[in-house]
Amino acid sequence: MNVLNMHEIAEAGHRILNPLTEDKLMLLADICRLRPGQRLLDLASGKGEMLCRWADAYGIEGHGVDISTVFVPVARERAAELxxxxxxxFELNDAADAVKSGEHSGYDIVACIGATWIGGGLAGTADLMLRALRPGGVVLIGEPYWADDTPDEAYDALHTPRDAFTTLIGTHDRLEAAGLELLEMVLADGDSWDRYAAAQWWTVSDWLRGNRAHPDADAMRAYLADARRTHLQYQRRYMGWGVFVCRVAED
Known part of the structure; x- marks a missing residue:
């Protein structure tokens, strides 16, 4: 059972597949100064909630790309519902491959929210995003960051190498090194982390009670136990999460 399959089960009850609340999702839209007719490309778009909600509220157009055979149909249903x-x-595809194909270009906004693994990290993902961005456009990068006092044991417990992410100011520096100017940001807090992470516990618990004989039950039981412990002990305190609003820096 791979990580994607686990997340498809754990996030079955979620609309927003990251620690932003609905209010912060719409605040982010206001910050981006959305207006009718703008085009947004959402890489690793999940269930498409951001794109669908923004299209409904602000009249934008857009395209989402995601690799999940579970999430993409849900995104299409959400677009029809709204x-x-x-x-x-919405396109079922690897987000990096979709950009590299050259079929996506000239977007006013390009987003990758919480999935910079598509480009091997922040720098590689920023490079991918800029290929699809029109001159003067905006990129939205969702990325975890470490607290300044994160202990060594937290990295192991969260199964995340220390250098996969950096501190908040370190994230700013990585954005600058990628040729981006940080304009704004919307950060999760402890409560929004809880709503995202803890809601998964209930969903997985329900799945386990209804699938006791499933071949993946033991893997999901271990996933649930680990998710609870690491969030309570380390993630909530030491791992921040935010969306960083940027544009290409001037020379």
């Missing part, structure tokens, strides 16, 4: 399927489309 009446934006004529302006929003």
């Amino acid at each position: 009446g934006v399927a004529d302006r929003v489309t």
Whole structure:
């Protein structure tokens, strides 16, 4: 059972597949100064909630790309539910491959929210995003960051190498090194982390009670036990999460 399959089960009840609340998701839209007719490319778009909600509220158009055979149909259903399927489309594909194909370009906004693994990290993902961005456009990068006092044991417990992410100011420096100017940001807090992480516990618990004989039950039971412990002991305190609003820096 791979990590994607585990997340498809754990996030079955989520609309937003990251620690932003609905209010912060719409705050991010306001910060981006969205207006009708703008085009957004969402890489690793998950269930498409951001793109669909913004299309409904602000009249933008867009395209989402995700590798999950579970999430993409849900995104399409959400677009139909909100009446934006004529302006929003979703593609089942590897996000990096989709950009490298050259079929996506000239977008006003390119987003990759919490999935910079598609480009091997922040720098590689920023490079991918800029290929699809129009001159003067905006990129949205969702990325975890470490607290300044994160202990060594937290990295092991969270199964995340220390250098996979950096501190908040270190994230700023990585953005600058990638040729980006940080304009704004929307950060999760302890409560929004809880709503995202803890809600998964209930979902997985329900799945386990209804799938006791499933061949992946033991793996999901271990996933749940680890998720609870690491969030309570380390993640909530030492791992921040935010969306960073950027544009190409001037020379």
